[in-house]
Amino acid sequence: MLRPKLRDNKSRKTYELYPIGDVPNEVICEIGKWIVYNFAVGQADIDGEDWGDIFAKAIHGDHLNSPVGLADVVLDGMAWSVKSIKNASPHECKTARVISGRCSPDYSYNISDPHEDLAKTGRAVLSIWNERVNVAKDKFEPLRSSLLIRNPNTLEFTLFEHELFRFNTNDYEWSANKNGNLEGTEVSTGKHKFTWQPHGSQFTILYDVPRSAKKFKVKRPCVLDFAQTIKQIGFDESWVTIL
Numbered sequence: 001m002l003r004p005k006l007r008d009n010k011s012r013k014t015y016e017l018y019p020i021g022d023v024p025n026e027v028i029c030e031i032g033k034w035i036v037y038n039f040a041v042g043q044a045d046i047d048g049e050d051w052g053d054i055f056a057k058a059i060h061g062d063h064l065n066s067p068v069g070l071a072d073v074v075l076d077g078m079a080w081s082v083k084s085i086k087n088a089s090p091h092e093c094k095t096a097r098v099i100s101g102r103c104s105p106d107y108s109y110n111i112s113d114p115h116e117d118l119a120k121t122g123r124a125v126l127s128i129w130n131e132r133v134n135v136a137k138d139k140f141e142p143l144r145s146s147l148l149i150r151n152p153n154t155l156e157f158t159l160f161e162h163e164l165f166r167f168n169t170n171d172y173e174w175s176a177n178k179n180g181n182l183e184g185t186e187v188s189t190g191k192h193k194f195t196w197q198p199h200g201s202q203f204t205i206l207y208d209v210p211r212s213a214k215k216f217k218v219k220r221p222c223v224l225d226f227a228q229t230i231k232q233i234g235f236d237e238s239w240v241t242i243l
C-alpha cells in the first residue's frame with residue numbers, strides 16, 4: 001500500500017521496507033532458507049544470535065551484534081529488535097514472554113531495596129525501558145520488534161512484529177509474586193504485562209500474538225557430510241598455518 005498523503009504536506013524521511021506486520025512472503029521464504037541451511041550445517045536449534053543473522057540476511061540488512069540497545073538489525077534508517085523464544089506449539093501460541101533486557105533501578109535511580117516501594121520500583125523499571133526506546137528512536141525510525149516463536153523438533157515457526165513504544169507508567173500496578181519478582185498488571189484489563197527479577201534485573205514483557213503473525217514450516221535437511229564438504233571447498237593442508 002502506498003504511503004498516505006498528509007494535509008501538512010510532510011512525510012517521513014526514513015524508508016519503510018514493508019508495512020508493520022505485513023512481512024512479505026519472499027522474506028519468509030528467505031528466512032526459511034537460512035533456517036534450513038543452519039540445520040544442514042549441523043545446528044540443532046536457532047538461538048537469538050542465529051535469528052538476528054537470519055533476519056538480517058533475509059531483508060539484506062545489518063546485524064549489529066550489540067549486547068546493549070534495542071536496535072539489533074538495521075536497514076536504511078529502520079531498526080528491529082530481534083528475539084526468539086521456544087514453544088511446544090508455535091502455531092497455536094497465543095502469548096509470548098519476551099526477555100527484553102536488563103533494567104536496574106539501583107543503578108539508574110539508586111533504589112537499593114526494590115521491595116520497599118513496589119510502585120516506585122515498577123515505575124523506575126518502565127522509565128528505564130522508555131529511555132532505551134527514546135535513545136533508539138533518536139537514530140532509527142520506524143523501530144520494531146521481530147519475534148520468532150520456534151519449535152525445532154516439529155519444524156514449526158511463527159513470526160510477528162510490533163512497533164517498540166514507550167509505556168505509560170500510570171497504566172500499570174505492581175505486586176510481588178511468591179518468588180519475590182515484581183509483576184506489572186495493566187490497570188484497565190487486569191492482564192499480567194511485565195515481570196522484573198531483582199536478582200539480575202531481567203525485564204520480561206508479555207505480548208499477545210496478533211492475527212497478522214506469519215506461520216510457516218520447513219523441511220529438515222540431511223546434515224552435510226564433513227568429508228564431502230571439505231572436498232567441495234577445495235581444502236588442503238596449506239590452509240592451516242602453524243605458528
